[in-house]
Amino acid sequence: MREYAVLAVVAVVLASLIRAFVGLAFYIPSPSMVPTLKINDRVIVSRVTYRLRDPRRSDIIVFDNPDFRGAKPNPLLRPFGALFELVGVRQQKDKHYIKRIIGLPGETVEIHDGSVWINGNELAEPWLPKGVTTEWPEGKKLTVPKNSYWVMGDNRDDSKDSRYFDVSAVTDAGHFIKRSSIVGPAVLRVWPFNRFGHP
Secondary structure: OHHHHHHHHHHHHHHHHHHHHOEEEEEOOOOOOOOOOOOOOEEEEEOOHHHHOOOOOOOEEEEEOOOOOOOOOOOOOHHHHHHHHHOOOOOOOOOEEEEEEEEOOOOEEEEEOOEEEEOOEEOOOOOOOOOOOOOOOOOOEEEOOOOEEEEEOOOOOOOOOOOOOOOOOOOOHHHOEEHHHEEEEEEEEEEOHHHOEOO
């Protein structure tokens, strides 16, 4: 029993270290990134990438939900939470979102005739299926603040993203996600096996 207890403690410690410094698995709970990522897909999210480079346009990232108001986890399960989250079998509902980076710090974002425009130029989005349009108030233009990003789901008709974050705010700051809230980029889809590879 003592050996099993030691192994359990070592497993939890290693899982916590890997989760904090290397990467962890996330499952996809919603259709907001369809067809790129489907419900119940599992992806590996890197904790290392953005220590080596800045986030880039088109990166698919996991970040803290800016509107999350979840309950505190059960303290009895907390020691094993890192282990379960590491392998992607547990994650707190609605605590994180996964979207694609569209607008970078300092850029202006607007939408015309169903297309995204960055700094006055129409953005090519090869990741979107043909015929997909982006809805948002015509002519509304926002500038992405320093150390912040404009993010959107690939399923533009069913995605809560920068278009809708904190829409009741007096300022526009709520539309953007801060770099400090980014967990990391999705670097590998590991489930299902027949779609294994870079998302």
